Amino acid sequence: MSTVRRPSVCPHDCPSVCALEVEVIDGERIGRVHGAAEQPYTAGVVCAKVARYAERIHSPNRLTQPLLRTGPRGSGQFSPISWDEALDRTAEGFLDAERKHGAESVWPYFYAGTMGLVMRDGLERLTHAKRYSRYFGDICVGISFPGWLAGAGVMRGVSFDEIEKADVVVIWGTNAVATQVNLMTHATRARKKRGAKIVAIDIYDTETMRQADLALKLRPGSDGALAVAVMHILFRDSLADRDYMAKYTDAPEALEAHVASRGPQWAADITGLSVEEVEAFAALVGRNKRTFFRLGYGFSRQRNGASNMHAALCIPAVTGAWAHEGGGALHASGAVYKLDRKLIEGLDVRDASVRRLHQSRVGAVLTGEREALAGGGPVKAMLIQNTNPMVVAPDQEKVRRGFSRDDLFSVVHEQFLTDTARMADIVLPATMFMEHDDLYTASAHQFLQLGPKLIEPPPGCRSNHELVCALAKRLGAEHRGFDMTSREIIDETLRVSGRGTLAELEAGRWLDCRPSFAQAHFLDGFGHKDGKFHFRADWANAPYSNNGLKGDWAAMPTLPDHWAVNEAAGGEFPFKLATSPARNFLNSSFNGTATSRAREARPTALLHPDDAARLGVEDGDIVRLGNGRGSVRLHAKLSSATRPCVIVSEGLWENRDFLDGRGVNTLTSDESVAPFGGAAFHDIRVWAKAEAAELAEAAE
Numbered sequence: 001m002s003t004v005r006r007p008s009v010c011p012h013d014c015p016s017v018c019a020l021e022v023e024v025i026d027g028e029r030i031g032r033v034h035g036a037a038e039q040p041y042t043a044g045v046v047c048a049k050v051a052r053y054a055e056r057i058h059s060p061n062r063l064t065q066p067l068l069r070t071g072p073r074g075s076g077q078f079s080p081i082s083w084d085e086a087l088d089r090t091a092e093g094f095l096d097a098e099r100k101h102g103a104e105s106v107w108p109y110f111y112a113g114t115m116g117l118v119m120r121d122g123l124e125r126l127t128h129a130k131r132y133s134r135y136f137g138d139i140c141v142g143i144s145f146p147g148w149l150a151g152a153g154v155m156r157g158v159s160f161d162e163i164e165k166a167d168v169v170v171i172w173g174t175n176a177v178a179t180q181v182n183l184m185t186h187a188t189r190a191r192k193k194r195g196a197k198i199v200a201i202d203i204y205d206t207e208t209m210r211q212a213d214l215a216l217k218l219r220p221g222s223d224g225a226l227a228v229a230v231m232h233i234l235f236r237d238s239l240a241d242r243d244y245m246a247k248y249t250d251a252p253e254a255l256e257a258h259v260a261s262r263g264p265q266w267a268a269d270i271t272g273l274s275v276e277e278v279e280a281f282a283a284l285v286g287r288n289k290r291t292f293f294r295l296g297y298g299f300s301r302q303r304n305g306a307s308n309m310h311a312a313l314c315i316p317a318v319t320g321a322w323a324h325e326g327g328g329a330l331h332a333s334g335a336v337y338k339l340d341r342k343l344i345e346g347l348d349v350r351d352a353s354v355r356r357l358h359q360s361r362v363g364a365v366l367t368g369e370r371e372a373l374a375g376g377g378p379v380k381a382m383l384i385q386n387t388n389p390m391v392v393a394p395d396q397e398k399v400r401r402g403f404s405r406d407d408l409f410s411v412v413h414e415q416f417l418t419d420t421a422r423m424a425d426i427v428l429p430a431t432m433f434m435e436h437d438d439l440y441t442a443s444a445h446q447f448l449q450l451g452p453k454l455i456e457p458p459p460g461c462r463s464n465h466e467l468v469c470a471l472a473k474r475l476g477a478e479h480r481g482f483d484m485t486s487r488e489i490i491d492e493t494l495r496v497s498g499r500g501t502l503a504e505l506e507a508g509r510w511l512d513c514r515p516s517f518a519q520a521h522f523l524d525g526f527g528h529k530d531g532k533f534h535f536r537a538d539w540a541n542a543p544y545s546n547n548g549l550k551g552d553w554a555a556m557p558t559l560p561d562h563w564a565v566n567e568a569a570g571g572e573f574p575f576k577l578a579t580s581p582a583r584n585f586l587n588s589s590f591n592g593t594a595t596s597r598a599r600e601a602r603p604t605a606l607l608h609p610d611d612a613a614r615l616g617v618e619d620g621d622i623v624r625l626g627n628g629r630g631s632v633r634l635h636a637k638l639s640s641a642t643r644p645c646v647i648v649s650e651g652l653w654e655n656r657d658f659l660d661g662r663g664v665n666t667l668t669s670d671e672s673v674a675p676f677g678g679a680a681f682h683d684i685r686v687w688a689k690a691e692a693a694e695l696a697e698a699a700e
């Protein structure tokens, strides 16, 4: 047996995008997966679920043959068919929809199950070439990005290597230990080297909160209030940097006047934190210019999330932290790579007049809600790659009704028979990242990386790129990208972007795209035309890829504030529910992997002991959570990690793991969040009930 270590990149939807070293055994199988020690962000560390990737890639449950549905949707009854037959049937289904209902009745639907640019975004080329309904991927960053951009004007920030030069690291609304473990490596270095303090801000005691020096456990959706009160204290205590603000920000006087009436007591009432906690946080960030704000995604998954992101981002502009090494903020890094995406996405043949449908509103789209269909006709055919909407999309009752439609032709390209694949007419087996070549950018760091093909896929699996090209031929879609290999596309994309060549990237493994100090700290100006940081958010014109999509931005606060638009708990719905990530899953990926399942045990509702006592629920009992959208049944876990009246359910399990086959997104809303869309996954009001013992026993 010969084992060699080969370079790779983790393709999963995670900010870390780790550089990997994979043990390849006899050129055929993989062994352990390690983090690359020399890649400065990864620094040799990967999460446990990817370290044991052999379990996923060599799983006996992998799809390896195209399947044609023979039983009812969702039944899991399929017969194997050949690739030729599968492609012919798929093409015929799409051509038929186009003939009868127009090209916009076909909606290609994809997300970031792989973050590789060719495999993830290549489907766009087919969409544009065929003038199919366009796609607006708002499920993850649809709320947070406009919030950041309203302030900073461009999607980049201070690079990760300055975290270890900070005196305070604020981990805001991200459970980094679970969702981006490498952040902890760098925060811990700051603590060891400089005695830096780590602050975590969340709604329950996560592992990240437990590792923090100051853990602020606030009410869901109240981060804007905390940020505003912090700014109030900074002005009050002369900790605001007036020279910095005069030079680099748009409206410091207006901000000062605005926050003057919003002090620590005001914030304590809204957030549920004590005045002392608010004061302590403000003093820490005010007295330490080298404060690094790592602003996560989680706190933006609220109806007021964009506004809260903007409010948090205003703090370093008040303290002037941006001007200092180790100071400033980071949310994502998309703008540093400057890649020309024309070839990959077929932007040269895009017709901007074709309607664009929101990813998060898939249920509303498929059930024919007029406004979700953007004024057009129904969607009749879908090709789905790298996403599992039957689990991850909000308002599952709608999603389920939509995918159950007899007149919907759906084709799912997948690695496993997911809940979404079970609903499909045709299921196509996909390769995994070590079985194809792709190019990766990241949000937590600024390296452009190549993940080369390391082993052959199981016979029968084809990559996303291969599928898109084969379908294009049958659909009469024209674009030069359909005649190129993935490697050729990567090479040309690098060359036209001024990022070297494929051969160079392969030799070097990653390309360092970190901006200069002045750029990273916006000392040469923020992203807005006036070069200033904007305390006044111009929501309608946040420089976001919304391309004319309009949302409910008019009602949003301009200066940072607490925007009270969230689902309010009380009365019939006494609890707020958040659906936070599970450490051993990645969204719904790994929810079928044995070790991950064993570690996560089963779907649970974390319930505060006081609430449990009132409900008559004991640890391990079955509870039902519900609201106007539906209800789910799962086991209660008593824990004072949550605040009273706040319930947390971790992880995106398979639907059948729930006691009545309905997953947690049954409870979430698909209402489009301001300013441009996205889903408020952690902003849900529910009732909770103990299930009668006999019912519970019947379910076991």
Ligand SMILES: Nc1nc2c(c(=O)[nH]1)N[C@H]1C(S)=C(S)[C@@H](COP(=O)(O)OP(=O)(O)OC[C@H]3O[C@@H](n4cnc5c(=O)[nH]c(N)nc54)[C@H](O)[C@@H]3O)O[C@H]1N2
Pocket (backbone or CB within 6 Å): 013, 014, 015, 140, 172, 173, 174, 175, 176, 178, 179, 180, 201, 202, 203, 204, 206, 219, 220, 221, 222, 223, 296, 297, 298, 299, 300, 301, 302, 578, 580, 581, 582, 583, 584, 585, 586, 587, 588, 682
């Ligand atoms: N293990 C694991 N890793 C993952 C994922 C996973 O599912 N599992 N998902 C991946 C993906 S797609 C993404 S986008 C990232 C997301 O990673 P994060 O940025 O960490 O975002 P979330 O996972 O949505 O939530 C993070 C935390 O925000 C908290 N939170 C909810 N509401 C609020 C609020 O109002 N205020 C504050 N301060 N906190 C709140 C949640 O309880 C949770 O602990 O992680 C990626 N990495």
Ligand SMILES: Nc1nc2c(c(=O)[nH]1)N[C@H]1C(S)=C(S)[C@@H](COP(=O)(O)OP(=O)(O)OC[C@H]3O[C@@H](n4cnc5c(=O)[nH]c(N)nc54)[C@H](O)[C@@H]3O)O[C@H]1N2
Pocket (backbone or CB within 6 Å): 013, 111, 112, 113, 114, 119, 139, 140, 384, 385, 386, 387, 388, 389, 392, 393, 413, 414, 415, 416, 418, 430, 431, 432, 433, 464, 579, 580, 581, 586, 587, 588, 589, 652, 664, 665, 668, 681
């Ligand atoms: N309740 C609740 N819901 C949420 C969230 C939450 O915090 N709470 N988080 C939301 C967020 S942030 C996100 S990003 C979404 C993510 O939701 P999804 O994008 O659906 O992410 P995954 O569940 O990981 O599903 C990705 C699928 O892609 C498949 N896949 C991976 N690589 C490839 C490939 O190369 N080719 C093909 N054809 N398939 C591939 C995997 O097998 C997997 O089934 O979920 C959202 N849903």
Ligand code: SF4
Pocket (backbone or CB within 6 Å): 010, 011, 012, 014, 015, 016, 017, 018, 046, 047, 048, 050, 051, 179, 180, 181, 182, 586
């Ligand atoms: S899932 Fe995230 S932390 Fe785990 S290996 Fe992939 S990029 Fe790294």
Ligand SMILES: [Mo]
Pocket (backbone or CB within 6 Å): 013, 139, 140, 141
């Ligand atoms: Mo995400």
